[in-house]
Amino acid sequence: PKAACAFGKKHAPSINTIERNAPLKEAIIPGEKIKNKTDLLMERWMERQAYCKQLSESTKMRKKRIEEEKEKEKIEQQEKEKKEKEEQKRLNILMKKREKQNEEETDR
Secondary structure (H helix, E strand, C coil), X not given: CHHHHHCCCCCCCCHHHHHHHCCHHHHCCCCCCCCCHHHHHHHHHHHHHHHHHHHHHHHHHHHHXXXXXXXXXXXXXHHHHHHHHHXXXXXXXXXXXXXXXXXXXXXX
16 A cells, blocks of 8 residues: 555554554543544544645655756756857858858968
8 A cells, every 4th residue: 555655664553553552541532432443543544645746746745846857957958959059150161261261261
């Protein structure tokens, strides 16, 4: 499941683990009936699922930002190459004009 990747392939916590990490007394809110182990397990699992979803969303957003950056760099690179080609073309034309002028001067 997707949750596994976010938690390093850990499985859903066992009831014993939950009791060890969050004793039942912490789950008691005055006036509320004592939650049974299954409810507590389910609650922890739902918290984990919510965390996984949040992690997944932030990862997607980060990937999207990285893709946009790459695309931007690619476009900038293309523009730079285009400018360089145009500059080279301009220089070639100037060189040809100079050669032509030199030839005309030697012909005289």
